[in-house]
Amino acid sequence: MANMLTVFASSLLLAIFCIRSSDALDINYYNQSCPNVESLVTVAVKKAIANDGTVPAALLRMHFHDCFIRWEQLIFLFWFDDVKGCDGSVLLNSTQQNSAEKDGPPNISLHAFYVIDRAKTAVESSCPGVVSCADILALAARDAVALSGGPNWKVPVGRKDGRISKASDTIQLPPPTANFSQLRLSFAQRGLSIADLVALSGGHTLGFAHCSSFQNRIHNFNQSADVDPSLSSSFAVGLRKICPAHNKVRSAGAGLDSTATIFDNAYFKLLLQGKSLFSSDQALLTNPRTKQLITQFASSQAKFNAEFVKSMVKMGSLKGGKEVRLDCRSVR
Template identity: 65%
Template structure:
């Protein structure tokens, strides 16, 4: 993994929380591209109206970008004849809605050419995806630069859906993120969808004497088994990660406590005293979850990599 810069901090307010970020600024484009945020919100809103899966796709895309080489838009680069890029790695093959980034970049290049980085666009569309789905809003620090390296194999550094709590903690810690951030950011699964392959391990041949993960509610497991039979051949079959898939709320945490989590990595949050306490808190207070999520999103999106430029086209280096 390329070296990642974790920032020394200066402070500003977010939802009554004091959070600190250096090098990035919420006012970064005030003079060079003043209509930036309104332009992006308009495009994201239209895309979400046309396709209910866009919000989850944009949020996931930003997460997958920041966890590999930092938030440098490396996930947006196309493969070349000599290099297979992150987006074409097995872990990222289900990423979609790249066209939304293309639309945003095209319009911003017409308004303020050569000014707004693709990495900043990713951070802003992710925020808008959450807010327009009924979730919290926050001021996005800006000033990221775009990287020039994207390697498919490095996407394997992303936390896997089968990770236990120790593996999750290690993955997040390596990026300067805490257990608090892990639980808050896991709440983004409220907009998520999982393919059968991501949770087959919990509903088929879980152990020698148990076909189903005993931590999963049995009636819920039976429903998942119907959707994903052992030798499933239905392309793109799977299940939403909570019951309100197009609404950003705290239903994910409520269902988790009821034994209706989908992924091993979701259930893992109940195997540690601290993370379980946070799950319980967010299940009982959507406001607390919103505050924590906004805080952790700013923290995650401020992991800076080795960005060198502002790309003219988000899919290719200059």
């Protein structure tokens, strides 16, 4: 009897593995069903960037926040069904019955959802009911990087859209105050390495941060220092001018690096100079391995680009939806 149960369990696990393997992402997934999907998405992103320079950072951050929400469901005794990941759930609107991810505290500042809507409309006109919102977001994030001077790459596609989006799940997103242990654990839980952590943190080369995200480093840092001593003193003075202790200007803040609309390695160079904004950025310098990677990326744009692409593809494989939504903002 015990041998029969062992054989049954092994067979079931093998079947699960085969099912999941057959559902792998593929850069050629839409070659026949929607061959012009990438060009349609790129056109939508280009138009948006021409009118708003903050769009690239918004799309890159949106994709990251979509992929990092993850939980599993136990079915029968052996089947763990991945029901979250890069599933377009960050795009869903809240309803009277549910507060969605985009309205969770870490996502309040997300914007440029209209870019995905426009791309989806164009894709639906060409290939109805074929391309998921999750894939459109992944392609748009790639375009955001490439059109900002960063690397271009083939995006494996074939994701499906999810139906579940809860603001309470956004607690899983690593906050700007995270320490190294918290960051390492968050990434490890998603199958991402320390190298992925550093490379993906390089996405902070694009974008803007509000004062609330780094206020902890420039006012009342701890009992012995008002300002985080790891910050460059001149940099801290500038930040305190922009963000006074009792700042009431909600839009106040600073660029994430000195070239906040260009995808480059300035983030790493400034990090080594004590000119990063977030505690989570500074935390990367507290580990010898991550510090070594930061130094490498600071000295080589090509090295950073190559590692960033590998980590983006790896992160983008955290898929979990079940369908193709016709409207990226709602489940019908």
